[in-house]
Amino acid sequence: MSLIVGLTGGIASGKSTVANMMREFQIPIIDADQIARDVVAIGMPAYEQIVETFGADILNEDKTINRKKLGSIVFHHEPKRVQLNKIVHPAVRQEMKRQQKEYVEKGEPIVVLDLPLLFESNLVHMVDKVIVVYVDESTQLKRLMKRNGLSREEALARIHAQMPLYEKVKKADAVIDNNGTIVETKDQLIHILSKWNVLSFT
Ligand SMILES: CC(C)(COP(=O)(O)OP(=O)(O)OC[C@H]1O[C@@H](n2cnc3c(N)ncnc32)[C@H](O)[C@@H]1O)[C@@H](O)C(=O)NCCC(=O)NCCS
Numbered sequence: 001m002s003l004i005v006g007l008t009g010g011i012a013s014g015k016s017t018v019a020n021m022m023r024e025f026q027i028p029i030i031d032a033d034q035i036a037r038d039v040v041a042i043g044m045p046a047y048e049q050i051v052e053t054f055g056a057d058i059l060n061e062d063k064t065i066n067r068k069k070l071g072s073i074v075f076h077h078e079p080k081r082v083q084l085n086k087i088v089h090p091a092v093r094q095e096m097k098r099q100q101k102e103y104v105e106k107g108e109p110i111v112v113l114d115l116p117l118l119f120e121s122n123l124v125h126m127v128d129k130v131i132v133v134y135v136d137e138s139t140q141l142k143r144l145m146k147r148n149g150l151s152r153e154e155a156l157a158r159i160h161a162q163m164p165l166y167e168k169v170k171k172a173d174a175v176i177d178n179n180g181t182i183v184e185t186k187d188q189l190i191h192i193l194s195k196w197n198v199l200s201f202t
């Protein structure tokens, strides 16, 4: 039996940072953001639907989706975001399930779904345990603006497109406070995985 863990948090709260630490422990990670990029590649059914819905204006010269442009539309307009989610999410879920099945069949003791919208999309039933990576809003804003080169206003629009992080913390089985250093974050992760008996070296 594999333990299926949902890794979630807020935008730029540190999920990928924690997922990379897990990869170092040879834990398989299924990355929803990456899958969401793959399923909108040119020629995929979701790509066609996005162009139909949002128009050719959201394309780059090479016909790939201009993610910055599409982001600035959907993060400022909830109905448009819902429309995009309806196109992309079913394909993402299907691919996540396929990958999960493969890892479970291989007998992996733990499989992690790195899923930013785990709560917003009501996907808690897909996992046995939930880890929430938490930061306070000022740290989140600072890290998001720096990483994505966004203005304060654009970064806040993205943060507010999600369930508040403190609400996610209340629903978690385990919380990693990522306001501090990377080493402090890693220590918390090791503590959680050890408690759940899924770290082979401890
Ligand atoms: C709007 C898009 C084009 C912006 O692309 P961009 O490269 O700037 O961001 P990226 O995809 O790397 O996402 C960064 C983060 O934004 C947040 N985010 C992304 N999509 C959404 C959404 N629909 N609602 C709320 N938050 C979101 C997540 O925390 C995610 O980790 C892209 O995020 C997208 O296609 N979103 C819809 C699919 C989706 O929900 N992906 C998230 C996981 S399934």
Ligand SMILES: Nc1ncnc2c1ncn2[C@@H]1O[C@H](COP(=O)(O)OP(=O)(O)OP(=O)(O)O)[C@@H](O)[C@H]1O
Binding pocket: 009, 010, 011, 012, 013, 014, 015, 016, 017, 018, 033, 116, 143, 144, 147, 178, 179, 180, 181, 182, 185
């Ligand atoms: N403890 C930390 N100290 C300093 N910087 C950090 C820390 N943790 C993460 N960061 C930085 O903050 C930014 C956001 O982290 P990360 O990309 O891991 O977040 P995320 O939750 O995966 O984001 P997204 O939801 O957008 O995919 C990155 O630039 C990362 O390098």
